[in-house]
Amino acid sequence: MKIIIEENYEQLSQTTAQILLGHMHQDKRVNVSVTAGNSPKRFYEIITPLVKNKTHLANVHYYSFDEVPFKGEAVGMTEGLLRAEYFGPAEIAESNIHLLSPDNYQKFDAEIANAGGLDVMLIGIGGDGHFCANMPDSTRFDAMTHKVDILPEYPWYDGLKADAGDKMPDAFYTMGAASIMKVKHLVLIANGKHKADILKKALEGPVDPNIPSSILKLHPNLTVILDQEAASALDK
Amino acid sequence: MKIIIEENYEQLSQTTAQILLGHMHQDKRVNVSVTAGNSPKRFYEIITPLVKNKTHLANVHYYSFDEVPFKGEAVGMTEGLLRAEYFGPAEIAESNIHLLSPDNYQKFDAEIANAGGLDVMLIGIGGDGHFCANMPDSTRFDAMTHKVDILPEYPWYDGLKADAGDKMPDAFYTMGAASIMKVKHLVLIANGKHKADILKKALEGPVDPNIPSSILKLHPNLTVILDQEAASALDK
Amino acid sequence: MKIIIEENYEQLSQTTAQILLGHMHQDKRVNVSVTAGNSPKRFYEIITPLVKNKTHLANVHYYSFDEVPFKGEAVGMTEGLLRAEYFGPAEIAESNIHLLSPDNYQKFDAEIANAGGLDVMLIGIGGDGHFCANMPDSTRFDAMTHKVDILPEYPWYDGLKADAGDKMPDAFYTMGAASIMKVKHLVLIANGKHKADILKKALEGPVDPNIPSSILKLHPNLTVILDQEAASALDK
Amino acid sequence: MKIIIEENYEQLSQTTAQILLGHMHQDKRVNVSVTAGNSPKRFYEIITPLVKNKTHLANVHYYSFDEVPFKGEAVGMTEGLLRAEYFGPAEIAESNIHLLSPDNYQKFDAEIANAGGLDVMLIGIGGDGHFCANMPDSTRFDAMTHKVDILPEYPWYDGLKADAGDKMPDAFYTMGAASIMKVKHLVLIANGKHKADILKKALEGPVDPNIPSSILKLHPNLTVILDQEAASALDK
Numbered sequence: 046m047k048i049i050i051e052e053n054y055e056q057l058s059q060t061t062a063q064i065l066l067g068h069m070h071q072d073k074r075v076n077v078s079v080t081a082g083n084s085p086k087r088f089y090e091i092i093t094p095l096v097k098n099k100t101h102l103a104n105v106h107y108y109s110f111d112e113v114p115f116k117g118e119a120v121g122m123t124e125g126l127l128r129a130e131y132f133g134p135a136e137i138a139e140s141n142i143h144l145l146s147p148d149n150y151q152k153f154d155a156e157i158a159n160a161g162g163l164d165v166m167l168i169g170i171g172g173d174g175h176f177c178a179n180m181p182d183s184t185r186f187d188a189m190t191h192k193v194d195i196l197p198e199y200p201w202y203d204g205l206k207a208d209a210g211d212k213m214p215d216a217f218y219t220m221g222a223a224s225i226m227k228v229k230h231l232v233l234i235a236n237g238k239h240k241a242d243i244l245k246k247a248l249e250g251p252v253d254p255n256i257p258s259s260i261l262k263l264h265p266n267l268t269v270i271l272d273q274e275a276a277s278a279l280d281k
Numbered sequence: 282m283k284i285i286i287e288e289n290y291e292q293l294s295q296t297t298a299q300i301l302l303g304h305m306h307q308d309k310r311v312n313v314s315v316t317a318g319n320s321p322k323r324f325y326e327i328i329t330p331l332v333k334n335k336t337h338l339a340n341v342h343y344y345s346f347d348e349v350p351f352k353g354e355a356v357g358m359t360e361g362l363l364r365a366e367y368f369g370p371a372e373i374a375e376s377n378i379h380l381l382s383p384d385n386y387q388k389f390d391a392e393i394a395n396a397g398g399l400d401v402m403l404i405g406i407g408g409d410g411h412f413c414a415n416m417p418d419s420t421r422f423d424a425m426t427h428k429v430d431i432l433p434e435y436p437w438y439d440g441l442k443a444d445a446g447d448k449m450p451d452a453f454y455t456m457g458a459a460s461i462m463k464v465k466h467l468v469l470i471a472n473g474k475h476k477a478d479i480l481k482k483a484l485e486g487p488v489d490p491n492i493p494s495s496i497l498k499l500h501p502n503l504t505v506i507l508d509q510e511a512a513s514a515l516d517k
Numbered sequence: 518m519k520i521i522i523e524e525n526y527e528q529l530s531q532t533t534a535q536i537l538l539g540h541m542h543q544d545k546r547v548n549v550s551v552t553a554g555n556s557p558k559r560f561y562e563i564i565t566p567l568v569k570n571k572t573h574l575a576n577v578h579y580y581s582f583d584e585v586p587f588k589g590e591a592v593g594m595t596e597g598l599l600r601a602e603y604f605g606p607a608e609i610a611e612s613n614i615h616l617l618s619p620d621n622y623q624k625f626d627a628e629i630a631n632a633g634g635l636d637v638m639l640i641g642i643g644g645d646g647h648f649c650a651n652m653p654d655s656t657r658f659d660a661m662t663h664k665v666d667i668l669p670e671y672p673w674y675d676g677l678k679a680d681a682g683d684k685m686p687d688a689f690y691t692m693g694a695a696s697i698m699k700v701k702h703l704v705l706i707a708n709g710k711h712k713a714d715i716l717k718k719a720l721e722g723p724v725d726p727n728i729p730s731s732i733l734k735l736h737p738n739l740t741v742i743l744d745q746e747a748a749s750a751l752d753k
Numbered sequence: 754m755k756i757i758i759e760e761n762y763e764q765l766s767q768t769t770a771q772i773l774l775g776h777m778h779q780d781k782r783v784n785v786s787v788t789a790g791n792s793p794k795r796f797y798e799i800i801t802p803l804v805k806n807k808t809h810l811a812n813v814h815y816y817s818f819d820e821v822p823f824k825g826e827a828v829g830m831t832e833g834l835l836r837a838e839y840f841g842p843a844e845i846a847e848s849n850i851h852l853l854s855p856d857n858y859q860k861f862d863a864e865i866a867n868a869g870g871l872d873v874m875l876i877g878i879g880g881d882g883h884f885c886a887n888m889p890d891s892t893r894f895d896a897m898t899h900k901v902d903i904l905p906e907y908p909w910y911d912g913l914k915a916d917a918g919d920k921m922p923d924a925f926y927t928m929g930a931a932s933i934m935k936v937k938h939l940v941l942i943a944n945g946k947h948k949a950d951i952l953k954k955a956l957e958g959p960v961d962p963n964i965p966s967s968i969l970k971l972h973p974n975l976t977v978i979l980d981q982e983a984a985s986a987l988d989k
Contacts, residue, residue, distance in 0.1 A: 067775010
């Protein structure tokens with residue numbers, strides 16, 4: 046694990062952009078898995094003009110790593126966010142977008158393997174320690190891409206219900222820790238004081254299913270990029 | 282995880298030899314980590330004449346992955362076994378042998394990283410689920426190479442004491458699960474009926490610190506080779 | 518370049534089998550390109566029973582690297598030989614066989630790139646120094662997979678015409694040297710006294726378009742396996 | 754080969770920085786080979802503040818790829834330029850600098866292999882088509898790192914003599930094309946109208962020892978970054 050502590054969110058986003066663009070500019074098919082949410086927002090702003098309409102980046106394919114299919118919505122939560130934040134603005138060709146869905150989750154690992162595996166994945170960390178949709182309690186560390194039944198017994202149930210309301214799905218879908226270990230380069234970003242405590246637990250505490258991202262320390266090639274605030278609780 | 286079930290121990294050993302020799306015959310430095318013990322005995326018999334005095338295998342370097350330094354013995358347990366079973370008979374050059382020891386354990390991960398990382402590692406599994414010297418209860422999954430203090434509270438203490446007697450050391454040394462995830466190809470072999478139960482737990486049960494080898498399912502490129510007896514309790 | 522000189526053809530074939538099987542037994546999609554002809558005959562005999570009906574080798578995909586479409590024949594020369602010598606006897610699933618043809622040659626490099634690239638390729642060398650169907654005089658070293666027009670001006674025209682007679686095609690198809698450089702591990706085998714002179718030129722002489730295989734020395738991970746006779750003219 | 758044509762020298766330098774920094778930020782030893790000269794000047798300006806005193810980049814090691822040991826000078830030409838343009842300003846630790854020299858050229862390939870190989874190399878192209886110190890006429894494509902005797906018969910002799918005067922050395926040292934093929938990612942940069950003609954020959958013409966860089970088209974993972982002027986003579 047390599048931890049990079051940047052001065053601020055802007056520099057964190059610039060460094061993230063360098064890493065992702067560095068992979069993309071190779072002369073080979075490059076499979077990238079990207080995340081939605083707040084942390085990567087500035088990163089997407091930076092790379093969008095550098096990626097949009099660049100024919101020399103036709104070798105780059107994108108994969109999502111989770112999906113929450115809200116009831117009555119044609120497009121899943123992750124797909125919607127990725128299209129709004131990146132695929133749309135950067136005008137990524139549909140042929141280069143590969144989305145995890147309730148229909149393909151059982152074949153998604155094989156699809157990725159048959160494309161040569163994921164070269165790089167960008168992820169965030171939740172305040173509760175989740176990564177992708179590997180949530181506290183419901184995580185089994187040895188899982189590849191799988192379906193997670195949404196049950197009232199899980200500590201995250203009420204929060205999801207509050208957000209989803211009538212659209213609450215019965216299940217969501219995510220790559221598991223075993224899928225993530227196969228990614229050749231894993232990049233975890235986090236910024237802000239509200240992430241400081243969970244980062245201390247995830248990066249410096251023991252491996253614990255209640256803090257799913259604590260397993261990421263085992264990844265063979267993990268780069269963690271934090272701003273000063275997010276890193277403020279770490280020992281070193 | 283790929284599981285290969287062979288007819289018998291002989292065929293298991295032949296397949297293991299093919300995999301290791303396949304790596305070694307490349308035109309690059311190849312870093313191999315090998316195990317001692319009963320499971321690889323026939324494997325060593327097979328490869329010794331194919332490796333001995335072969336100048337075209339001067340590119341192959343060997344690393345041990347654990348060491349138990351019995352008191353009053355000049356040579357640690359792992360070193361002694363590896364020299365007796367393989368390095369001696371195969372006449373491996375000293376310059377190509379890199380042994381973990383109490384003196385170098387804090388620098389061993391760096392030494393391996395600076396040599397390009399381990400290409401392949403051959404490991405066995407203990408009846409109690411240990412791998413390398415990651416033993417039940419004393420295992421912290423996110424460890425790289427580390428020292429393990431030998432304490433009476435551990436479930437394996439009495440067994441070790443019975444073996445070691447007056448030579449009982451205060452600590453032993455081992456690569457951890459985080460070191461092992463960095464190995465590019467991990468090969469686990471096991472044979473015999475007495476390994477059937479622990480293999481079921483390790484390969485089909487949840488990740489559990491009391492069964493250290495249960496973490497190996499997360500390795501990005503793991504080949505498990507079993508004979509029919511060792512595989513007899515597996516679901517599939 | 519690593520040169521392995523084996524006692525005889527049997528040992529050459531065993532070592533070749535170890536290398537290819539070593540690649541295949543990984544827990545990832547493995548893309549293999551294999552050759553037809555005399556040199557690999559014993560190799561195919563060795564691996565056929567080890568590969569046939571092995572579900573744990575469903576991850577292995579096969580690619581041909583050239584094709585000569587004789588007129589009036591439904592099946593090209595390379596396809597015919599590969600099916601007779603290996604795909605048929607080893608009962609390789611059609612879904613795992615990917616054949617270069619006049620119809621797909623312009624897309625073949627992309628197809629391979631989109632499957633993660635070739636992990637290993639086994640090739641032979643012709644008495645005239647050709648590899649794949651890169652023939653003396655008609656070879657342009659920077660070519661990827663391409664069509665070669667069959668013209669009377671080439672030194673190999675008369676020989677091909679003598680073989681092909683009425684079935685003489687207008688063109689054949691082959692991966693070029695630039696395609697081959699992208700293969701992660703290249704394995705060249707040759708046996709017998711009649712190969713000694715061309716091997717000396719190819720392996721120890723300058724890079725020369727009239728000896729196409731002289732370019733193979735630039736491959737980043739090349740293993741050459743010879744028997745004593747084939748190696749007899751080499752300096753070292 | 755992937756060709757990227759940037760608007761101008763500034764953007765070319767930014768893209769080059771992204772690629773190099775992308776490699777460096779991994780959690781593994783990263784071996785980088787860099788070039789001196791005019792083309793990378795802006796690139797060095799960009800990366801110097803991003804690299805200087807960054808402890809998280811202690812994993813990055815630098816290798817030079819050629820050396821011209823002028824008589825009577827304590828420091829070779831390449832070393833002098835690299836120190837002035839990058840190693841000095843960026844305060845790279847001496848332990849991370851590995852310089853090719855008359856003393857170590859016979860062991861340099863082995864040193865690199867034993868460190869896991871070069872991950873990325875940045876090169877330029879000379880107006881005469883040279884790369885590294887592989888010059889017209891004196892280049893043998895299958896060479897690894899080697900010594901080049903400076904002889905009056907070579908087309909570049911008079912130019913070098915005019916520059917070197919009394920300090921004219923008897924030989925210089927360079928990695929050869931076979932060394933370069935082993936680099937995992939090769940990045941070639943060129944800017945300005947005066948490079949347009951040679952780039953057309955090198956990138957679109959046949960492989961030719963009189964245009965040494967024409968061999969680079971065979972590299973398995975080559976990214977070429979040009980400004981509009983340097984790209985102006987290319988067909989596409």
